Amino acid sequence: MIARPFASILDGLIRQRWVTAALVVSERDGIVVESNLQIGQSGDRMAALAASLYRKARLSASAAGLGAVSFMQLEAPAGRICAVGGGDLVLVVVAEPAVNVGLVRVEMLRAVGELLAIGGEAA
Amino acid sequence: MADDVRRLSEELARDPGSRVFVPLGEALRRQGQLDLALKFTLRGLERHPHFADGHDLLARVSVDRGELQKAFDEWDMVLRLAPGHLGALKGMGFVCFQQGRLAQAEEYLSAAAAQGDGDEQVASAIEHVREARRDRAERPRDPSRLPTGTAHDPRFLFADVLSEAEQTALLLDRDGLVLAGAYVAWDGRDVGQEVGAELSGVTDAARRATTHLSLGEWSSIVFETEVAVVAMTPSTNDGLLVLATSRATPLGLVRRLLDRCAERARRWQGGRI
Numbered sequence: 029m030i031a032r033p034f035a036s037i038l039d040g041l042i043r044q045r046w047v048t049a050a051l052v053v054s055e056r057d058g059i060v061v062e063s064n065l066q067i068g069q070s071g072d073r074m075a076a077l078a079a080s081l082y083r084k085a086r087l088s089a090s091a092a093g094l095g096a097v098s099f100m101q102l103e104a105p106a107g108r109i110c111a112v113g114g115g116d117l118v119l120v121v122v123a124e125p126a127v128n129v130g131l132v133r134v135e136m137l138r139a140v141g142e143l144l145a146i147g148g149e150a151a
Numbered sequence: 152m153a154d155d156v157r158r159l160s161e162e163l164a165r166d167p168g169s170r171v172f173v174p175l176g177e178a179l180r181r182q183g184q185l186d187l188a189l190k191f192t193l194r195g196l197e198r199h200p201h202f203a204d205g206h207d208l209l210a211r212v213s214v215d216r217g218e219l220q221k222a223f224d225e226w227d228m229v230l231r232l233a234p235g236h237l238g239a240l241k242g243m244g245f246v247c248f249q250q251g252r253l254a255q256a257e258e259y260l261s262a263a264a265a266q267g268d269g270d271e272q273v274a275s276a277i278e279h280v281r282e283a284r285r286d287r288a289e290r291p292r293d294p295s296r297l298p299t300g301t302a303h304d305p306r307f308l309f310a311d312v313l314s315e316a317e318q319t320a321l322l323l324d325r326d327g328l329v330l331a332g333a334y335v336a337w338d339g340r341d342v343g344q345e346v347g348a349e350l351s352g353v354t355d356a357a358r359r360a361t362t363h364l365s366l367g368e369w370s371s372i373v374f375e376t377e378v379a380v381v382a383m384t385p386s387t388n389d390g391l392l393v394l395a396t397s398r399a400t401p402l403g404l405v406r407r408l409l410d411r412c413a414e415r416a417r418r419w420q421g422g423r424i
Contacts, residue, residue: 077360084356085374092349093342094395095250095377096218102357105367109360115186122364130402145193 033146037119037139038064044135046127048107051120052143053079055086061117069122078120082111098140099133112136114143156182163191168198176208180215188212203233210242219246220377237266241273244280250378253284305331306341308419312411317397320412322419325389327351331419334395350383351391371409373402382409387420 034052041050042064051063051071058076065071086097102109103125110121110132119139121132159175172195179188189212196205210225223246229239244259260277263270308331309320321332327348334343357369373382375398382394382405394409 073363077356077363081353081356081360084353085372088349088353089374089376089381090217092346094346094379094381095220098220098375098377100372100374102360102369103371103373104361104369107364107366109364109366115189133402144189 032062034062034143035064037142038062041119041121041132041135041139042066044123044127044132046124047121047132048124049074049120049122051075051078053118053120055079055083055113055116055118074122075120078109078111078122079118081109082113082118082120086113099137101129101133110136112140112143114140117143119143170195170199170202170205173202173204173208176212180208180212183215185212185216189216201232203229203236203239206232207236207238207242210239214242214246218377219249222246235262235266237263237270240266241270241276244276248276248280248283253280256280257284305419306333308332309412309415312415313408318400318408319395320408321347321393322386322416323347323351323391323393327391330390331416334393346395347391347393350381350393353383354385354391371406373405375402380405382406384409384413386413386416390416390420392416 038050038052041047049063049065049069049071051065051074052061053059053075054061058079060071060075063071063075065074081102082097082100085100089095089097098112100111105125107125108123108127108129110123110129112119119136121136123132155178156175159171159178162171163169163175172191176188176192176195179185179191189209192205192209192212196202196209199205206225206229210222210229213219213222213225223243226239226242226246229236230243233239240259240263244256244263247253247256247259257277257280260273260280263273264277308322313320319332319334321334321343322330324330329343329347332343333341334346335341353372357372361367361369369385371382371384373380378398379395380398380400380402384392386392392409392413394405394412396405396408
């Protein structure tokens with residue numbers, strides 16, 4: 029049986045309306061740790077790009093003296109990417125434009141503690 | 152030090168319910184093994200959730216990991232569990248100072264000094280904070296209070312769009328160089344060039360992500376940091392508009408301000424101002 033330590037986080041997020049993908053990604057190398065995707069989506073590519081974006085935002089903010097990044101969201105005409113970091117892991121959500129970002133943000137920030145705890149165990 | 156870690160690890164292995172996770176976590180933290188320190192501390196706190204020194208250690212590990220707000224919250228917890236905890240007061244003073252909240256920093260450090268153990272480090276920190284407060288008071292910080300004759304100075308392009316002193320906006324060209332606006336740091340310095348150079352790199356990653364995921368051209372990026380909310384949107388000729396506000400600014404308002412600043416930038420770049 030395959031262990032799914034982040035199942036409750038990812039399943040909770042993917043149940044949100046208009047969310048199309050929820051992934052836990054290693055920030056360092058952009059590799060998928062666990063994911064819950066709609067059929068036909070490529071998790072690997074999504075994970076690598078989202079992790080790279082979050083990492084860049086985190087490093088830039090730190091270099092600019094703004095401190096650690098908690099929540100990040102990117103908006104585009106055909107969708108949104110949201111990310112929060114927890115240790116070496118990044119929780120990523122990809123959603124359609126109609127998604128309730130406020131709700132997703134709250135859920136994601138709530139999951140950070142769990143991400144840190146489980147991520148620490150897994151590390 | 153390595154011997155300490157080994158001895159303490161063995162002790163913890165013999166008695167997983169002991170409080171030895173605190174000196175063990177501290178030894179690991181001092182060695183720079185932050186992930187391990189965090190792991191042992193979190194495990195220890197699962198067994199001892201009301202142990203103030205455990206939360207104090209978690210706060211110190213968080214500082215070392217660059218997570219200032221998390222550290223502050225942990226020390227806040229320490230004070231609830233052990234009112235007047237010296238380490239927590241000093242730590243919260245440090246975090247407030249780092250975040251530019253000088254008045255609160257002085258309050259926490261003064262409370263630490265009042266514990267009365269004559270800590271020279273605390274006295275020196277208080278003096279440092281007071282000096283920074285005096286320095287800040289002497290510098291003009293609010294760009295909306297413009298000196299006369301600066302109406303056509305591009306540094307003040309967004310001054311009347313932004314409503315508070317903690318809001319600041321920058322317009323960057325495609326190379327990350329400042330075209331207009333200013334980024335005023337907590338100490339009154341304009342660090343727009345440095346901030347612009349660092350943040351403009353995010354746009355390449357954003358473009359790559361939206362292109363490969365077929366999301367279309369990105370229209371905005373917002374990220375929340377420990378001290379600010381930063382919002383960015385593309386501008387004319389591959390430029391970039393960056394808005395930064397205090398953490399207290401609601402995200403919906405941040406978006407409205409970003410739209411207003413973008414409109415101002417468009418008009419200015421179109422020669423309509």
